[in-house]
Amino acid sequence: MAGRTSRVLRGHGRGRANVTTVGTGTDWAAWQESWDRQQEWYMPDREERFRVMLDMVEAFAGTAPRVLDLACGTGTITARLLARFPEATSTGVDLDPALLTIARGTFAGDDRVGFVEADLKDADWTAALPYDSYDAVLTATALHWLHTGPLTALYGQLAGLVRDGGVFMNADHMTDESTPRINAAERAQRHAQMDRAKRAGALDWADWWQLAAQDPALAAPTARRFEIYGEHADGDTPSATWHASALHAQGFTEARAVWCSPSDTLLLALR
Template structure:
């Protein structure tokens, strides 16, 4: 089994200039997230397929609740002519994102609180071809999430899209849900025994990094250990998006527990 010291060495690589290796941190975040969602790359692939299908291969994208910039990273590798604005409130994840994309004039980052009704005023562009987010908005309860969807609708251009890939639970199938959850956690236990990092261990390593220690402390002051939001069904998300100005909305990808909902303006 991989111990914490070995994991720390893998995550806290030093760059050529003697500073933090942001690509190593980016990749360690991806591996930690994949422990929870082994099909994470598949949802990203479908998301970018639908970006290309609806708004073309050179989109202006708002990476909403961007974290370390996982969506932006995949967006630019697939569409070199795209531009991306990443927004988040987490100072530690934004530090990694800013370090990863330093010097890339296609990318900018803005610190915003998505619960602030005026957060869109801080964006560098008035509208976007696509607003994309993944595994982030379940931190919000239904009422603030619905309000957020209304604000998102104001920055998606006519003909543009919003996509949210997240935990979306169909509460009408409790036995199916329980069986899926038990199987998923069995697989997670096996991966953990093989050395996979979980959420708490990843943040423990971040707190030990000389550059990330201070923003990690600020991050926990803002959020605490983990926020408790809602995970309503994909149908709920689609319905609320239509109520807030999108012409069409439906899931375009599903797993047993998650979904990717696309809304077309």
């Protein structure tokens, strides 16, 4: 069953956290690839965004950084981090049991990587982390699941985790409501491209989760995932200006966009 699923997917300070080996018969690389393709359907310039993110990691933390991969999902950022910086270490934190299953399967046996299951809305989630501080905290396409109140509180917690001179970077949908006509035109053009790709066989969010629910290694964690989140969390997408202001207010010294597309922004905050 795992082999058949894999072929379908390819078509379309306190020590280390434990890394768990799961589902040794499952092709985790195929699941990683299919997740990337699904996400690229929404964000075709996703890899460029990651490249700039890692450029900034190197600029502020060198080539052997200690990184917190926040709301890590399948470990997308961690995979790119270690490919570029083999001496880096990464702690991935997420609540999604299905995506964490893929991440743990992908990095099983790699002592540079650890994963923590935690809810970022919990006041004490940082207590589960293996280190007291990080050179860089990185996140992508995740924090829009939070409303601005919990997000502001999270930014305050991150200010306590990032070392002096370290960085936090958030790559996400950041909407400027002051430009409604530009927003509408960009959205229409982007969705036309997405429709064409869908007709050519691209997987969307719902398609991908349907496949995950059919895989023996992912069926149970996928069911738990939908019990936790439902179809999709109802968060906020404030502007890059809002994010920068909130980060300043929570203890970061500088904050601004270092990359943007018509719909997304990579915002960097310096501690």
